Amino acid sequence: MGIEVLFFSCFWRANQRAPLDGGREKTNYLRAAMVQVLVPGPLWVLWLVRAALATVYFQEEFLDGESWRNRWIPSTNDSNFGHFRLSSGKFYGDIQKDKGLQTTENAKFYAISSRFKPFSNKGKTLVIQYTVKHEQKMDCGGGYIKIFPSDLDQKNLNGKSQYYIMFGPDICGFDIKKVHVILFYKDQYHSNKKPIRCKVDGFTHLYTLTLRPDLTYEVKIDTDIIESGNIEEDWNLRLRKLEKSAMKMPKNWEKSQNDKLSDVPSQDWDKHFLDASANKPSDWNSELDGEWQPSVIQQTKYKHGLKSQNMDNSDYKDVWLHQKIESSGYLQDFELSEYENIGVIGLELWQVRSGTIFDNFLITDDENYAAEFGLKTWGRTKGPEKEMDMIQAKEEIKKAREEEEQLLRESIKEKHFQTQHVKDEL
Numbered sequence: 001m002g003i004e005v006l007f008f009s010c011f012w013r014a015n016q017r018a019p020l021d022g023g024r025e026k027t028n029y030l031r032a033a034m035v036q037v038l039v040p041g042p043l044w045v046l047w048l049v050r051a052a053l054a055t056v057y058f059q060e061e062f063l064d065g066e067s068w069r070n071r072w073i074p075s076t077n078d079s080n081f082g083h084f085r086l087s088s089g090k091f092y093g094d095i096q097k098d099k100g101l102q103t104t105e106n107a108k109f110y111a112i113s114s115r116f117k118p119f120s121n122k123g124k125t126l127v128i129q130y131t132v133k134h135e136q137k138m139d140c141g142g143g144y145i146k147i148f149p150s151d152l153d154q155k156n157l158n159g160k161s162q163y164y165i166m167f168g169p170d171i172c173g174f175d176i177k178k179v180h181v182i183l184f185y186k187d188q189y190h191s192n193k194k195p196i197r198c199k200v201d202g203f204t205h206l207y208t209l210t211l212r213p214d215l216t217y218e219v220k221i222d223t224d225i226i227e228s229g230n231i232e233e234d235w236n237l238r239l240r241k242l243e244k245s246a247m248k249m250p251k252n253w254e255k256s257q258n259d260k261l262s263d264v265p266s267q268d269w270d271k272h273f274l275d276a277s278a279n280k281p282s283d284w285n286s287e288l289d290g291e292w293q294p295s296v297i298q299q300t301k302y303k304h305g306l307k308s309q310n311m312d313n314s315d316y317k318d319v320w321l322h323q324k325i326e327s328s329g330y331l332q333d334f335e336l337s338e339y340e341n342i343g344v345i346g347l348e349l350w351q352v353r354s355g356t357i358f359d360n361f362l363i364t365d366d367e368n369y370a371a372e373f374g375l376k377t378w379g380r381t382k383g384p385e386k387e388m389d390m391i392q393a394k395e396e397i398k399k400a401r402e403e404e405e406q407l408l409r410e411s412i413k414e415k416h417f418q419t420q421h422v423k424d425e426l
């Protein structure tokens, strides 16, 4: 591959990205192109070719000083919201690259967001990635991000603002140390049913959520796959789809069966009952998870609708009917994780002890690009960050020991002085 081609792919890439954050990224890519020319190598070529194929909807590394304030809008919905500042924290791998949005005030709600060109993830992979560092040793607070529709009123962002996706760690006391993946679907929030444990130490961690158009998903922490599978199953959304094609039995169902069933040709029906013995889980949060519904029990199949059925439904809270579709049996609803007009990314959370740093935000359709970006950012600074923390810890121990020795010396001096004093008096 010749130099011209490399330049071409860099320019192309820069132009692709231009609407996002303008000239800054363009110059970065030009710089990358220069480096590329100086240091040719097959890996670089691979990266450039791959990057050229990716669509990057949003990327934010906070590399341009205070200019982030032009891109991130703090909400003024509550004058008591906490403030963010740009900081790389007490220890870091690179003082510039590790700068991110840091919460600065204890026991506050925070709400800030940034806008990008709206897009739909229909039929496409969606990767959401960022880094978060709880260097204050988080006791209780959110470390997650939210993805909003483009019609969000950013200045009014608050806990009730409707979002599409919520993703990331949440820590509170001993009980809650989890990674949320909440999806908005059919006017309700649905949280992941398989618990995913988050990192609780004070270092920067990379969180990646991938939603694929075939309804598979993946949650990665620090590039390791922590959870993966099928969205319908792991969000318990399979049954909700039955409800979609179900007819709810009216209250006066005696009458209705006579009316309706004459219209219905001879067909197989499956009856579904909501499980009355099911109880709402103790950790169910209606605000986050939506209204709780008991699961559906399927009764044996029978012919000709309800007519033959002598039903004792005293055991059931509610009755649903579902018309069985003979050949397909079950229809996949690919809209489970499809969103139109994705347009805003935001931090809307509560923290008891502040100090969390959010950085390296990325929204793309390309898993490989996300992986490379993760390695180029978090991958490069995580090692030096740990080293700096270790050096600081050693220094603290040394300082504590010196202070102890100083106190000891002083007390010996004191004793000596006192003995002298006593001798003198004698």
Ligand SMILES: *[C@@H]1O[C@H](CO)[C@@H](O)[C@H](O)[C@H]1NC(C)=O
Residues within 6 Å of the ligand: 076, 077, 078, 156, 158, 160
């Ligand atoms: C904050 O948002 C809520 C809900 O959208 C709204 O009712 C309220 O008026 C807003 N408050 C301010 C000060 O804008």
